[in-house]
Amino acid sequence: MKKYDDILIGSGPAAYKMANLLAKTDRKVLVIEGFEYGGTCPNYGCEPKIFLEGAARTVLQSQQLLGRGISQPAKLDWEALMQTKLKRFDPWPGETRDIIKKSYDIEDGYASFVDNHTITVNGHQYRADHIIIATGQTPNILDIPGKEYLYTSYDLLSLKELPQRITIIGAGFVGLELATLVAAAGAEVTIVVHSDRVLREFTKAEDEVLVNAMKQRGIKFSFNTDTQKVSQRKDGLLVITNHGEVQADYVLDATGRHPNIEKLALENTDIEYDRHGINVDDHLMTTVDGVYAIGDVVNRKQPKLTPVAEFEGQYLFDYLTGKTDQDIVYPTIGQAAFTFPEVARAGVNPDDVTGDSQYQVKTVSLKYGSLYAGQNDQISTLTLVFKDQQLVGASEIGDYAADDINNFLPIIGLKINGDEYRQKVMAIYPTLGDKVAGLLP
Template sequence: MKKYDEILIGSGPAAYKMSNLLAKTTHQVLVIEGFEFGGTCPNYGCEPKIFLEGAARTVLQSQQLLGKGISQPAKLDWQTLMQTKLERFNSWPDETRAIIKKSHDVEAGYAHFIDDKTVSVNGRQYQADHIIIATGQTPNILDIPGKEYLHTNYDLLSLKELPARVAVIGAGFVGLELATLVAAAGADVTMIVHSDRVLRGFTRGEDKALVDAMQKRGIKFVFNANTQKISQCKKELTVTTDQGDIKTDYILNAIGRHPNIEKLALDNTNIKYDRHGIKVDDHMMTSVEGVYAIGDVVSRKQPKLTPVAEFEGQYLFNYLTGKTTQQIAYPTIGQAAFTFPEVAKAGVNPDDVANDPQYRVKRIPLKYGSLYAGQNDQISTLTLVFKDQQLVGASEIGDYAADDINNFIPIIGLQIDSNEYRQKVMAIYPTLGDKVAGALL
């Protein structure tokens, strides 16, 4: 049985970060991957999504400016766009594997635990001083009659022919972003939402404004709907809900994700886990000494995002190599849905403190600024939350909400007060950054 210094189970952002850092050491490392090397983000998630969003945004902004200086809006060519996407991304798993293999041993297959200290893959058993679980998450699939007709983001992001009608079950980040994409390409889209709202982590006002904007573009929403079954008649699919039937040609299952632990055989170990993932302490160690977990597979309150996974990979490398003995401390984390308009946030949610006298909530419509008016962006609204004159939260809905909120994350995270900001920062005019100083008053 071969023994390593580290075994990395998974090769997504968290593990890939550690892999690259460990490559600069003399450690003997084994990387095990049962899915695509690189994980979901670069292959079926954030990277291809933002690549495709560039074309969709251009189309939607041109539509928004129709009659305001644009006489002919852009049209999205789905087949050409997807071919361009596939040419860029199809080689990434092999390239990622090759990069890892330059420095580490590699096993392509699913790992499972034999006991607390031993993992098996492809019939071979391995041990290590440190075993790091970084298997991420995988899509939830509705367990209903006709579930074989459901598709996930993995399927849609490689779909060469765009269906005329698309039904999206679920209205979280994935569902809303992909609905925005296919609708911009010309598909007739219906969103089937289990509850009465979308994106619960944002404010109700931002949720409503986003839904209103999507509805104005022809995207339909069915709220408080429970999907009961799916049936097919010839080439047409029917989604049966307790709110009625929806006829469609393609169904995107976007009801969330769960920790990818089924194949790990954790019941052969003393590793504790719950429905949110593997439980870890403040040093990312599981309930078994020497076994760690990082990335989206971890049960934690912080959002499951690529930068958070990479942060944990950096932290654990530092901890295991003696560069730190401190507990992990997460920074201020920004989060955005790349819909149109976008919604983005960081820090305290304004809705959570609306009735708390310790906080002051300030809402600033941005449509009067020349930059936003020139884009005919009538929705953009920035919301700031202050406590004792210190900015503690920011959120926005607007065409460039993600970039806008990035201006405020350092102020929240570094606890910079308004006077200090104005003395040390003069942003480019006339962007939102130039307005930050005034917004902090």
């Protein structure tokens, strides 16, 4: 049985971050990957999604400016766009594998635990001082009749030909972002929503504005609707719900993701986990000494985002190499849905403090600024949350909400007050950044 200093199970953003750091040491490391090297983000997640979003945004903004200087809106060529995307992203798993192999031993296969401190892959058994589980999450597939007709975001993000009618089950980040993309390319989109609203991470008001904007572009929503069955018909697919039937050529299951732990055989260990992920302590150690978990596979309250995963990879490297013995403390985390318009937020959610006298909520329409007016962005609205004159939360809906909210992250995270900001920062005029100083008390 071969022994290592560290075994990384997975090669996504958390593990890849840690692997790059370990490469600067003399530690003996094994990296195990049974899926695509690099994980979901660079192959089937945020990287290709934002790449495709660039073309979709241009199309939608040109439509928004029709009659205001634009006489002919842009048209998205899905096949050409996808060819460009595949050319860029298809080589990434192999390139990532080659990079890792230069520094470490690798095993192409799925690892499973034999006991608390022994794993097996491809018939080989290994032990290590530290075993790090970084297997991420994988898309859900509804367990309904006809589930064989359901596709995931992995499939859609490599779809070479665009179906005419697409039904999307689920209205979280993935469902709404991909609905925005395929609708911009000309598909007829229906979104089936189990509950009465979308994106609960943001405010209810922002959700309503987003849904209305998507409806105006022809995207249909069916709220409080349960998908019961998918059937194959001569003229396509039929999605059967408790509120009727929807005809489709393609059905995307965007009902969320779950921890990618099925193949780990955790039942052979004392590692505790639930449907939200693997339980860890403040040093990211599981309930088994010497076994750690990082990235989206972890059961934690912080959003499951690539920067959070990389932050955990950095922290665990520092902890295991003796650079820190402190508990992990997460920074202020920004998150966004790259829909059109975008929604973004950081810190305290305004809805969570409604009626609480300790907080002051300030809402500002941005549509009168020259930048937004020039883009015919009529709905951009910024909401700020203050406590004792200190900014503690910010959220926005608008064409560039993600970039706008990034202006406020340092102020929240570093606890900068208005006077300090005005003395140290003079932003580019006439962007939103230029207005930040006047928004702070």
